[in-house]
Structure formats: structure tokens, C-alpha cells
Amino acid sequence: MSSSPTETTTVDIVMPQMGVSVAEGIVVAWKVAVGDPVAADETVCEISSDKIDAEVPAPASGVLAEIVVEAGETVDVGAVLGRISTAGGAAPGGAPADGGDGGAPADGATAPAPREGGDLRRTYSPVVQRIAREHGIDLAEVRGTGRDGRVRKQDVLAYLERQRAGAPAADGPAAAPAEPPLHIESPYIPEPAPAARPAEAAAPGGVLSAMRRQIGAHMKRSLETAATCTTWMEVDMGRVEAWRRTARVGGRTGMTALPIVARCVIDALAEHPALNATLEGDRYAVHEDVNLGIAVSLGDDGLIVPVIHRAQELSAEGLAVRIRELAARARARELTPDDVRGGTFTITNPGQWGAIMATPVINQPQVAILDLEAIVKRPVVVEGPDGTDAIAIRPQTILGLSWDHRALDGALAAQFLAAIRRRLEQWDG
Amino acid sequence: MTAQTATRPSPAAAGTRRLTYLQAISEGLRDEMRADERVFVMGEDIGVFGGAFKVTDGFLEEFGPERVIDTPLAESAIIGTAVGAAVVGMRPVCEMQFADFISCGFDQLVNVAGKMHYRQGLAVPITVRLPSGGGFSGGPFHSQNPEAWFMHAPGLKVVAPSTPADAKGLLIAAIRDPNPVVFLEHKHLYRRIKGEVPAGPYATELTARVARPGRDLVVIAYGAMVHVALEATAPEALDGAQVEVLDLRTLVPLDEAAILDAVRRCSKVVIVDEANATCAAGAQVAALIAQRGFEHLDGPVVRVATPDVPIPFSPPLEQAVLPSVERVREACRELLAY
Numbered sequence: 183m184s185s186s187p188t189e190t191t192t193v194d195i196v197m198p199q200m201g202v203s204v205a206e207g208i209v210v211a212w213k214v215a216v217g218d219p220v221a222a223d224e225t226v227c228e229i230s231s232d233k234i235d236a237e238v239p240a241p242a243s244g245v246l247a248e249i250v251v252e253a254g255e256t257v258d259v260g261a262v263l264g265r266i267s268t269a270g271g272a273a274p275g276g277a278p279a280d281g282g283d284g285g286a287p288a289d290g291a292t293a294p295a296p297r298e299g300g301d302l303r304r305t306y307s308p309v310v311q312r313i314a315r316e317h318g319i320d321l322a323e324v325r326g327t328g329r330d331g332r333v334r335k336q337d338v339l340a341y342l343e344r345q346r347a348g349a350p351a352a353d354g355p356a357a358a359p360a361e362p363p364l365h366i367e368s369p370y371i372p373e374p375a376p377a378a379r380p381a382e383a384a385a386p387g388g389v390l391s392a393m394r395r396q397i398g399a400h401m402k403r404s405l406e407t408a409a410t411c412t413t414w415m416e417v418d419m420g421r422v423e424a425w426r427r428t429a430r431v432g433g434r435t436g437m438t439a440l441p442i443v444a445r446c447v448i449d450a451l452a453e454h455p456a457l458n459a460t461l462e463g464d465r466y467a468v469h470e471d472v473n474l475g476i477a478v479s480l481g482d483d484g485l486i487v488p489v490i491h492r493a494q495e496l497s498a499e500g501l502a503v504r505i506r507e508l509a510a511r512a513r514a515r516e517l518t519p520d521d522v523r524g525g526t527f528t529i530t531n532p533g534q535w536g537a538i539m540a541t542p543v544i545n546q547p548q549v550a551i552l553d554l555e556a557i558v559k560r561p562v563v564v565e566g567p568d569g570t571d572a573i574a575i576r577p578q579t580i581l582g583l584s585w586d587h588r589a590l591d592g593a594l595a596a597q598f599l600a601a602i603r604r605r606l607e608q609w610d611g
Numbered sequence: 612m613t614a615q616t617a618t619r620p621s622p623a624a625a626g627t628r629r630l631t632y633l634q635a636i637s638e639g640l641r642d643e644m645r646a647d648e649r650v651f652v653m654g655e656d657i658g659v660f661g662g663a664f665k666v667t668d669g670f671l672e673e674f675g676p677e678r679v680i681d682t683p684l685a686e687s688a689i690i691g692t693a694v695g696a697a698v699v700g701m702r703p704v705c706e707m708q709f710a711d712f713i714s715c716g717f718d719q720l721v722n723v724a725g726k727m728h729y730r731q732g733l734a735v736p737i738t739v740r741l742p743s744g745g746g747f748s749g750g751p752f753h754s755q756n757p758e759a760w761f762m763h764a765p766g767l768k769v770v771a772p773s774t775p776a777d778a779k780g781l782l783i784a785a786i787r788d789p790n791p792v793v794f795l796e797h798k799h800l801y802r803r804i805k806g807e808v809p810a811g812p813y814a815t816e817l818t819a820r821v822a823r824p825g826r827d828l829v830v831i832a833y834g835a836m837v838h839v840a841l842e843a844t845a846p847e848a849l850d851g852a853q854v855e856v857l858d859l860r861t862l863v864p865l866d867e868a869a870i871l872d873a874v875r876r877c878s879k880v881v882i883v884d885e886a887n888a889t890c891a892a893g894a895q896v897a898a899l900i901a902q903r904g905f906e907h908l909d910g911p912v913v914r915v916a917t918p919d920v921p922i923p924f925s926p927p928l929e930q931a932v933l934p935s936v937e938r939v940r941e942a943c944r945e946l947l948a949y
Contacts (some may be wrong), residue, residue, distance in 0.1 A: 305880075307908055307909045307910060308905050308906045308907070308908050309878050309906065309907050309908055309909045310909060311904050312907075328948065328949055329948055329949050332949065334909055334910075334949070335878045335909040386627075393866075430868075433867060433868045433871055433903070434868055434872065435868065
């Protein structure tokens with residue numbers, strides 16, 4: 183686009199399209215200062231859209247010549263964020279320019295270490311790469327204790343431990359790691375807290391993170407917009423509890439109750455489609471597909487609601503796989519904006535801590551949200567086949583439904599909860 | 612169907628006794644014959660002589676010649692007869708005097724028994740006992756581990772216990788299974804291995820078993836190699852490394868969930884076969900891990916197996932080809948350091 187009369191040309195850095203339906207994004211932080219050298223595909227800045235973070239790679243090698251959009255500003259997709267000047271000789275910033283003869287850059291003369299090539303110490307196994315990806319670790323900083331200095335799984339886990347413990351992660355001898363903090367299934371199963379991104383959040387006091395501000399604005403708007411009521415219903419989870427322990431999902435035995443509740447919700451929505459709906463202003467729309475949002479905790483950072491599109495096509499096992507996958511991607515910050523769009527109903531499931539009731543806030547513009555809390559064994563009165571009452575120990579839960587009184591009335595909310603309960607109590611897969 | 616932890620025999624009637632692997636097999640067979648009159652045994656010299664290894668010693672006296680049948684030296688006839696009996700509702704248990712001789716009955720087992728259900732919809736609940744394995748200078752005709760032949764033949768199940776409790780429980784499970792089951796009992800374990808065995812009949816589920824839990828590496832093995840793996844990877848022998856040992860117990864069905872679960876936790880894998888290396892059970896396990904455990908690996912999948920040669924008569928040569936404690940330990944040491 184732009185050019186200059188000298189032999190140096192500039193290349194624009196633009197706000198990328200992060201999903202088909204995204205129109206704008208916010209620059210979160212610049213990773214490179216004006217005047218610094220950058221290599222092609224190196225991250226120059228971080229951007230965010232709808233709580234989805236992304237990194238913008240340098241479109242070319244050169245020097246960052248100009249920052250057009252400062253951190254904190256929101257611009258449209260396609261807007262120019264900054265410019266990189268590419269010198270003819272492509273000499274990296276600090277290198278003495280006179281030594282080069284204008285041809286290929288002199289390898290090894292300057293700081294940027296060759297990342298690829300014959301160095302086996304920097305060939306990483308699949309599990310090491312995956313842990314690094316999930317926790318945002320730069321493997322170049324991890325000291326390897328394997329053969330020829332190879333980075334092993336225990337090295338990266340030890341590095342992670344030190345990072346968590348707050349030490350500057352400098353490399354000491356690799357201590358024996360604890361249980362590897364890998365796969366989690368859903369928000370329902372406790373997991374080791376994800377490594378907080380070093381720079382952001384966490385610190386008490388200070389300014390709210392971009393994500394917290396967005397969550398706050400969204401929740402406030404919901405409470406101001408909707409006429410929110412909450413209805414509770416007790417459910418006997420005996421059949422669900424028995425079934426879920428032996429269910430086979432993705433090669434493993436056992437699943438949480440969440441996918442089963444999700445499947446029953448989907449069926450109950452087919453019975454009461456008025457709740458699979460959105461209300462914007464006075465425009466009320468019932469949807470054919472159930473695009474089911476599942477709230478996923480991101481630890482200290484906040485909360486995000488990835489959406490399982492066309493969830494009605496999935497079995498409980500299929501839902502379990504999708505939930506696990508979305509939760510993992512959410513925690514790895516790999517969701518795309520399309521993953522969080524188009525929800526028609528939401529389930530939130532913070533039951534792992536033992537809370538039994540809550541009043542969830544509706545995810546606008548949807549008209550209802552279901553809250554699944556802990557499943558607790560309680561003495562309850564049951565009726566035997568001959569009509570006599572007895573006290574039995576049953577796993578019980580309390581389903582909470584927050585619903586928008588503008589769109590529906592309490593009778594429907596109760597009928598809907600009863601429809602879910604009926605399915606859960608008769609569950610047989 | 613994930614692996615059960617530690618040595619957990621299935622619950623049964625109260626009371627366990629310390630039995631050899633051989634006694635446990637014998638007891639499993641006897642208990643099931645007492646419990647189910649459809650069960651009968653056939654084989655060479657199993658009646659009057661009580662079997663080459665004495666598994667059926669005393670059976671003729673207790674159950675009579677109609678249920679304890681001495682046969683001619685004709686494996687094809689033994690298995691063919693069993694197939695016919697099974698189709699009309701019996702539960703035959705055939706003994707091959709040595710696993711090596713199963714090749715004479717191969718057609719009846721692989722082509723007739725294994726495919727009957729698919730061709731005619733008929734169940735063939737036969738059990739074929741194969742005294743297998745080497746380690747005692749039996750030479751090329753009396754030392755083989757032919758399990759992979761049958762893993763490759765659809766319609767057959769293949770089980771290979773390593774402990775007395777599993778030998779009894781898996782034999783009873785095999786007899787009760789509606790499919791033809793190849794039951795590999797390792798000759799070298801017969802009198803060497805003792806363990807607690809519950810009294811009374813019980814069936815052990817066809818799943819893998821964690822013989823010793825660990826975290827730094829997993830050795831996957833079955834049959835006699837489970838004991839080699841346990842000895843090779845004792846923590847004091849490997850600088851305190853915590854090595855898991857997964858006892859497959861069943862090769863068909865293969866407990867894929869247990870294998871992948873172990874890979875996920877340990878990330879490094881050594882697979883031990885006493886069988887010849889090419890296309891052995893361990894090759895199938897390695898392929899499974901390569902395809903579905905890739906993301907969890909922290910090193911190459913290492914196999915230790917017998918080279919592709921017949922088992923030599925010569926004791927030193929035999930010891931040189933069979934996977935030894937030292938070879939397995941060295942493979943673990945190399946991989947742990949990788």
C-alpha cells in the first residue's frame with residue numbers, strides 16, 4: 183500500500199477477521215515497541231473480541247515503524263493497527279548493517295537463535311508441546327534434563343510448578359512433578375488452577391481485566407433488561423448417578439452428570455420450545471436448533487460460555503465429548519468468536535464446590551438459564567410399590583431456572599423444570 | 612472397563628487359599644464342571660493319565676468317562692468335535708497338549724469355530740486351552756506363543772492370565788463366554804507362581820489390570836512377561852523410578868481404554884512380548900498408541916520381544932532370545948533417560 187521514496191518499504195498490520203460474524207476488536211497490548219526488530223509471524227500485538235483473545239502475527243520481517251492503534255482502543259476489522267518497515271537488506275535492528283552484503287542475512291551473527299534445524303534439544307515430544315500450548319509456555323525457556331539436554335515431560339511440568347509457585351521459573355534441577363495437570367472433563371470436575379497468564383489479572387487491586395469488564399457489563403445489562411425470576415425444583419438423580427459411572431465416553435469410563443442434564447434439557451426444550459428462544463427489545467424468536475451454551479470457568483480470569491451448535495443432534499455421550507473439548511479449548515484460550523455465538527439456551531454448572539442453589543443471570547438475549555449445582559445424598563421420603571412411605575438415602579440436586587418474565591410466566595418455567603426432572607428420574611441412556 | 616487396580620480377584624465365596632497357577636486352572640475347571648453339567652473336557656491323555664501337566668488329574672474319577680474324554684492324537688478332530696457339541700448346547704473345554712500343536716486344529720478353530728456366528732448365527736461356546744511359552748528348554752515344538760495367530764482371526768477371543776487368581780477367573784469367564792475362546796496358560800508359570808485364589812467359581816472380567824501403579828513409564832505385558840516386567844522395574848533397580856506395569860490379561864478384546872489411560876498418565880511405554888516380534892500382540896498395542904495416544908507420548912514406543920527365530924533347545928541360546936529381566940530393565944532405563 184504505502185511506500186516511501188527510499189529503498190525501505192512499509193507493510194501494514196491490520197485487525198484480522200477472527201470469525202465470520204465479528205466486526206471489530208480491541209487491541210489489548212503491543213508486544214513490540216516502535217523501533218524494535220520483528221520477524222515475520224512473530225506476535226506483534228494481542229487483540230480481543232467477544233472475550234476471545236488472539237495474537238496478531240507480523241506480516242513481514244523488519245522493524246516496527248509505527249503504532250497506529252494504541253492498546254485499549256477498539257477498531258473495525260481491517261483497520262490498520264501499525265506498520266512495519268522492511269529494509270532492503272533486512273538487517274535485524276541491532277545488527278551492524280555494514281557487514282552484510284545485501285544478500286541473505288548472516289545467520290548466527292546476531293541474537294535470533296535459529297528455532298528450527300538440527301538441534302535435537304529443541305525437538306519436542308507431542309506431550310511436551312501440548313502442555314506448553316495449554317499453559318502458554320515458551321519452551322525455549324525450559325531446561326531439558328533428558329538425553330542430550332532434551333526437554334522431557336517432567337521438565338516442562340517442573341517449570342510449570344515453579345511458575346505457579348511464583349518463582350521466576352528459572353531452571354533448577356527438575357523436581358519430580360505431581361500428577362500431570364492435563365485433561366479435564368468439564369467445569370464440573372475440579373482441576374488444578376490453570377496457570378494465570380503471567381502479566382494479567384491475579385494481582386489484588388488495580389484495574390479490572392478486559393474480560394472482567396466485559397463480563398460485568400454483560401451481567402449488568404441482563405439484569406437491567408430482563409425481568410428475572412428464579413424457580414427451583416428438586417430432582418432425584420439416582421438413575422443418572424448410576425448410569426453415568428459406567429458410561430463409556432471417548433475411550434474412558436464414566437462421565438459427569440452435566441451431559442446427561444444437557445441431554446434432558448434439550449428434550450425438554452423440544453417439549454417447551456418457548457424457552458429455546460431469544461428476546462431482543464420486543465422481538466421474540468423461537469429457535470429450531472438448540473444451540474446450547476455451557477459456562478466454563480477460566481479460574482481467576484473469569485468465565486466464558488462456548489456454544490454447542492445443533493446440540494439436539496448429539497447423544498449424552500456426544501455432548502460429553504463436545505463439552506470436554508470446548509472446556510479444554512476455552513482454558514487453552516483457543517476458542518474462536520464463532521464458538522461463543524448464537525446460543526439459544528445456557529447451562530451453568532458450578533456444583534463442584536458443594537453449593538446447592540443459585541440465582542443465575544440470564545445470558546442475553548436468551549430467555550432462560552439453568553443452574554446445576556451439587557448432587558448431594560439426602561434422606562428423602564419415597565413411596566414403595568404398596569403405597570407405604572419410607573425414608574431412603576437418595577442423591578438429590580436442586581435445579582434452578584432463571585427466566586425472563588417478559589417472555590414467559592412462572593407456570594411454564596415450572597412445567598419446563600418438571601419436564602427435565604421427569605427425564606432425569608427416568609434416565610436410562 | 613478401565614483396568615482394575617492391584618491384584619483384585621473377583622469377589623467370590625469367602626476364603627482364599629494359596630495355590631499355584633496350575634492348581635488354580637485345575638480348580639477353575641473342576642468348579643465350573645461341578646456347577647454346570649454342560650461343561651466337559653477333551654484332549655490327549657487327559658483322562659487316565661490326568662493330562663501331560665496334570666491339570667485334569669482326578670477328573671476321570673470324579674466326572675466319569677462321558678465328561679472327561681481321552682482323544683486320539685488329532686487336534687482337528689478334538690476341536691471339530693467340540694464345535695459340534697457347542698452348537699447343540701454343550702460347553703466343551705479342549706486341551707491342546709502343547710500350544711504348538713494347535714496348528715493341526717487351525718482350520719476347525721479359525722475357519723469353522725470363529726466364523727460360525729457370522730455365517731450361520733450360531734454361538735460356539737468352546738474353550739481351547741493352550742499350554743504355551745518357553746523358558747524351560749522345551750525346544751522349537753514345545754515353547755511357542757501363538758496368540759497373535761488368533762488375534763488375527765475374527766470371531767475368536769484370546770485371553771492370557773499371569774496370576775493364579777486370574778487364571779481361574781478368566782478360565783471360568785472363557786467357559787461361560789458364548790464365543791470360542793483361546794486360553795493361553797503359560798507353562799513356565801504352572802508351578803513357579805503362587806497366589807491367593809478365592810474358593811468357588813467366579814468369572815473375571817475380560818479387562819486389563821494394573822499390576823503395579825506408577826507414573827514415570829509403563830510396561831505393558833501379559834502372561835509370563837508380567838512377572839519379568841515386575842522384577843525388571845522394581846524401584847530399587849531403576850533409581851527409584853516409579854514404573855507402572857499393565858497386565859493386559861486379554862488380547863481380544865484388547866482393553867484399549869486401559870492402555871491409553873496408562874499412556875496418558877506415564878507418557879513413556881515399553882511393550883514386552885514373549886512371542887516373536889513381528890506382528891505380535893505388542894505390535895498391535897504399539898499401533899494403537901501411535902494412533903490414539905500420540906498426544907501423550909514423551910518418547911518413542913519401545914518394544915522388547917523374542918527375535919523372529921524358533922525357540923532354541925540350547926538353554927543358553929534360549930535365554931539369549933527370550934526377553935529377560937535385564938533386557939527389559941535396560942530398555943526402561945534407556946527410555947526413562949530419554
